[in-house]
Amino acid sequence: MVVLQAVGHNPTGVDPTREQWTEIAQVCKTKQFIVVLDCAYHGFATGDLEEDAWVMRYFADQDINLFLAQSFSKNLGLYSERVGALAVISKDTQINNAIQTNMELNIQKIWSTCAGQGGRIVNLIVNDEVLFAKWKSQMLTMTERIKTMRQQLVDSLRNLDTPGNWDHIETQIGMYSYSGLTAKQVEYMRSKHIFMPSSGRICLSGLSTKNMQYVAKCIDEAVRKYPENDIRYLLGEAVVVGEVIVVVIVVVVVVVVVVVVVVVVVVVVVVVVVGGGGEEKATVIIIAVVVVVVVVVVVVVVVVVVVLVVVVVAAVVIVEK
């Protein structure tokens, strides 16, 4: 069994194209999947019920056993009425009969008779020509408003020269947008009383011309304060600020001690081997000290560079993953 969202995908705002749907349906057919089409945003993608119904009709026309679950919470503003519809579509009458019997038994056990007022409201609207037309036109107004909000948000971010590419907010559809904000950036947004899940999903219907500039400004601040490609974000602040510095210091100290010991031993050996008077010894010792200093400086620089390169490479690997 596979569950697919029909239209206006929550949370990404990205729907497959018709071509991609055709391929998905083909796979479902070949693998004989039972498909559940979950449709909670009918009309929200394009503002047109007919257009948005394409995928549901397409799947219903295929030789696929299909459950089509539709919610009217959002598109009819009936959040607290729990109104939806389940259509069971199969070309096999035996399957249809078996499902009907099972559903009747389960319905009896679970809720017996459900509340009917929400359903009556939907029934009234979709079966009255004037109300139906009004609903469709209001849906268009609503989706156009959401599209405008998308556009204004992107324009505002571009005006602020906010780092990053925000094109996806424009190209996504429906009520939601995966903004691309990281969990850390979302934390910052919350501290500014703008609420969204840690995934960075924005509900665009919460934006208005009144709060737009404030939201864009906070996104801008969040992105600049906690850059996505910042090594602190990639490796975690504690790692970079604390652990990496400690590691660098420990490695440098160990290397310096080892190098000093080795060079001192070499100098002592050289002095002993060279022998001779006080002046010669003094020259040898001065040369040895210079050698020690040069070697220590070179080794410290090399070690610091190597550690930093390792950290950056680790960050790049994480980004690519």
Ligand SMILES: Cc1ncc(COP(=O)(O)O)c(C=O)c1O
């Ligand atoms: C994809 C999807 N399916 C179903 C639902 C649930 O709809 P309802 O309000 O009818 O419970 C939601 C609600 O957020 C949803 O996003």
